[in-house]
Amino acid sequence: MKMNIITLLTASIRNKPGRNLATIFCFAFIAANIFFLQLLFSGTVLNVDQGISRMGADHIIVGAQYTAHLRIGENPPENTMALVKVEPSSARIKADVMGVVGKIPGVSNVSPQLYVSTLDLPAVSPEPVDLFGIDPATDFTIQPWLQTPPDHPFGPGEVLVGSELSGKVGSQIDIQGHLYTIAGRLDPTKSSVDYTVFLNMDDAYAIASAKGIVPPSAPQISPGDVNAVLVRIAQGADSGMVKSRIQQPFSYSYVKVIQRHFSLDPASQEIKGLPGLLGVISTFVVVAAFPLIALIAAMVAHERQREIGLLRSMGAKRKAIFLLVMSESLVLATIGSIIGVCVSLVAFLLLNTMGLLQTTFQVSFRTPALYEIVATSCPALIVVIAIGSISSLWPAYWSSRMNPYDAIRGEGK
Amino acid sequence: MIEIIGVTKSFSTDCSEVRAVDDVHFTVNRGEFVLILGRSGSGKSTLLGMLSGLTRPTAGTILLNGMDISELSDDAISELRAKEIGFVFQLSGLILTINALENVMLPTLFCPDYPGSDSRAADLLTKVGMSERACAYPSTLSSGEMKRVAIARALVNAPSLLIADEPTGDLDEATEQEIMELFRQLNREGTTIMMVTHNSDLIRYATHTYRMTQGNLIKSDGALSPRLTLEPRTNVNDKVSS
Numbered sequence: 001m002k003m004n005i006i007t008l009l010t011a012s013i014r015n016k017p018g019r020n021l022a023t024i025f026c027f028a029f030i031a032a033n034i035f036f037l038q039l040l041f042s043g044t045v046l047n048v049d050q051g052i053s054r055m056g057a058d059h060i061i062v063g064a065q066y067t068a069h070l071r072i073g074e075n076p077p078e079n080t081m082a083l084v085k086v087e088p089s090s091a092r093i094k095a096d097v098m099g100v101v102g103k104i105p106g107v108s109n110v111s112p113q114l115y116v117s118t119l120d121l122p123a124v125s126p127e128p129v130d131l132f133g134i135d136p137a138t139d140f141t142i143q144p145w146l147q148t149p150p151d152h153p154f155g156p157g158e159v160l161v162g163s164e165l166s167g168k169v170g171s172q173i174d175i176q177g178h179l180y181t182i183a184g185r186l187d188p189t190k191s192s193v194d195y196t197v198f199l200n201m202d203d204a205y206a207i208a209s210a211k212g213i214v215p216p217s218a219p220q221i222s223p224g225d226v227n228a229v230l231v232r233i234a235q236g237a238d239s240g241m242v243k244s245r246i247q248q249p250f251s252y253s254y255v256k257v258i259q260r261h262f263s264l265d266p267a268s269q270e271i272k273g274l275p276g277l278l279g280v281i282s283t284f285v286v287v288a289a290f291p292l293i294a295l296i297a298a299m300v301a302h303e304r305q306r307e308i309g310l311l312r313s314m315g316a317k318r319k320a321i322f323l324l325v326m327s328e329s330l331v332l333a334t335i336g337s338i339i340g341v342c343v344s345l346v347a348f349l350l351l352n353t354m355g356l357l358q359t360t361f362q363v364s365f366r367t368p369a370l371y372e373i374v375a376t377s378c379p380a381l382i383v384v385i386a387i388g389s390i391s392s393l394w395p396a397y398w399s400s401r402m403n404p405y406d407a408i409r410g411e412g413k
Numbered sequence: 414m415i416e417i418i419g420v421t422k423s424f425s426t427d428c429s430e431v432r433a434v435d436d437v438h439f440t441v442n443r444g445e446f447v448l449i450l451g452r453s454g455s456g457k458s459t460l461l462g463m464l465s466g467l468t469r470p471t472a473g474t475i476l477l478n479g480m481d482i483s484e485l486s487d488d489a490i491s492e493l494r495a496k497e498i499g500f501v502f503q504l505s506g507l508i509l510t511i512n513a514l515e516n517v518m519l520p521t522l523f524c525p526d527y528p529g530s531d532s533r534a535a536d537l538l539t540k541v542g543m544s545e546r547a548c549a550y551p552s553t554l555s556s557g558e559m560k561r562v563a564i565a566r567a568l569v570n571a572p573s574l575l576i577a578d579e580p581t582g583d584l585d586e587a588t589e590q591e592i593m594e595l596f597r598q599l600n601r602e603g604t605t606i607m608m609v610t611h612n613s614d615l616i617r618y619a620t621h622t623y624r625m626t627q628g629n630l631i632k633s634d635g636a637l638s639p640r641l642t643l644e645p646r647t648n649v650n651d652k653v654s655s
Contacts, residue, residue, distance in 0.1 A: 005522065008508075008522065010510075011508055012510070015509065015510045306506075307508065310502075310506045310508075311523070312491065312494075313465070314500070314520040314522075314523055314566075315491050315492065315493075315494040315523035315524060315570075316491065316495075316523045317487070318488070319488075405459075408502065408506075
């Protein structure tokens with residue numbers, strides 16, 4: 001059995017529980033403040049990000065004869081604000097439009113949608129159900145509405161269902177004798193999306209060719225047909241300009257471009273000021289707490305001078321004393337920061353669940369996922385550990401340079 | 414083993430310079446039990462501090478096993494202390510939050526070439542009569558028991574020199590006698606011991622005795638240490654110890 005530094009460290013920390021608890025509290029206070037502010041910020045950003053991602057496309061390219069057929073009771077302005085899904089229509093265009101549009105400057109994403117049919121599926125919904133084909137690889141308007149992110153890519157034989165359709169995720173849905181597995185359920189949109197089954201494109205073409213799916217009166221669907229190409233423009237691009245560029249290569253008798261008539265800029269402007277505010281508050285907390293922690297560290301070193309002298313008399317080198325004092329501070333800082341982060345997280349979750357945060361800040365917060373919490377906690381941990389290290393530098397240096405003879409004789413003084 | 418040549422230690426105060434140790438010369442040979450008597454403030458602890466490299470002399474040379482420790486770097490002196498010197502102080506200096514056995518093992522942390530076996534610390538506690546209290550914390554030990562643990566701790570790295578600074582200053586007469594018997598036993602087993610004390614009753618335990626007054630080392634006949642190596646007085650108490 002040999003003595004090790006951990007035993008000595010533990011002993012030192014246990015030596016003055018009151019003093020060390022006070023130090024840990026200081027570290028926890030800083031960590032809790034920084035982490036809570038980070039959580040508020042990231043919660044807001046996540047909420048806004050989700051909102052933006054669910055706003056759908058900036059433009060929809062449809063056939064020239066396209067006319068939206070809204071369901072009874074739907075509110076037209078709301079449905080045209082967020083271009084998530086094209087409305088059922090028999091006006092189709094060819095998917096190769098995507099290849100042309102995708103190369104247009106200012107276009108960020110393009111994705112096709114195919115309206116297959118509207119069917120009565122009493123086992124699934126009392127209302128008629130729309131069948132749509134989407135391309136899971138390029139889709140950016142439907143999948144952001146998923147209640148929970150899928151554990152695998154939405155593939156062949158699988159469907160996504162709107163919020164008003166019955167059937168659990170993982171169970172099968174029967175579409176007039178064709179069985180599909182429900183891979184995901186969407187959040188309510190208060191639009192026709194809530195009554196829609198989304199298949200991948202190949203399955204959509206396959207079911208479209210089956211008997212009794214597409215009404216005989218409607219034009220038959222051929223592979224390569226799509227009802228719309230949804231377009232997201234690049235950040236900073238001028239929406240009107242991009243719309244003109246999209247229309248330019250095509251005849252007005254072939255396609256038309258529908259533009260969303262609102263901008264996301266006001267929302268993004270609101271959160272632009274948050275990082276600055278966060279920085280100011282965090283800096284204030286650090287500046288206020290740093291001298292206190294440095295003072296405690298200096299007092300601790302002074303109080304321990306006899307003990308340090310004894311260790312020196314046993315042969316401890318200056319470097320060992322320096323590392324011992326630093327390690328002790330780092331251990332306290334780490335414990336404090338972890339406690340601060342945990343307390344802060346519990347407070348955030350409680351206040352958010354009770355709705356107090358939303359009431360206070362007039363902003364809604366989305367609870368971050370575990371990995372986001374871990375990532376968000378890193379700055380708080382790093383800052384607190386850095387404060388612990390910096391505030392202990394001078395006491396550690398002073399302790400290591402102390403004359404051991406004077407330190408030992410300082411006993412009782 | 415130890416040769417001190419013209420060692421002086423002076424401290425500056427606001428209006429004057431105080432010589433705590435003034436031009437001291439003497440030699441300690443291996444296996445001796447040297448006692449330095451003196452009143453508080455006579456400079457005896459300062460002398461021990463310089464012998465162990467805890468403080469550096471203002472002037473003079475200190476040779477330990479032929480090595481001039483006043484020329485060594487701080488790290489080298491620390492390493493020398495870890496390997497060659499064991500300390501026992503007036504107050505035991507035990508760390509309160511680790512038990513007796515862990516206190517004894519503490520110096521091994523700073524001795525990379527720890528010479529002992531895994532059980533050496535426990536064996537030393539047995540040697541000082543503390544084996545049954547190995548797991549006891551210092552706050553539960555008496556002054557005498559703490560001193561015994563401190564002695565075991567001083568011996569754990571098998572030092573060639575044991576330095577004791579007023580080791581019985583805080584003990585009652587009976588416990589003082591027990592501790593001094595322990596020192597004598599260690600000395601008989603080959604440990605070189607240098608002890609300072611203000612208690613002249615303890616000279617009977619030593620093989621050689623010096624007296625320190627106002628920074629000067631004085632022979633028992635009262636002569637100041639000259640600028641040459643003092644031959645220590647062979648103590649009549651050798652007879653007592655034998």
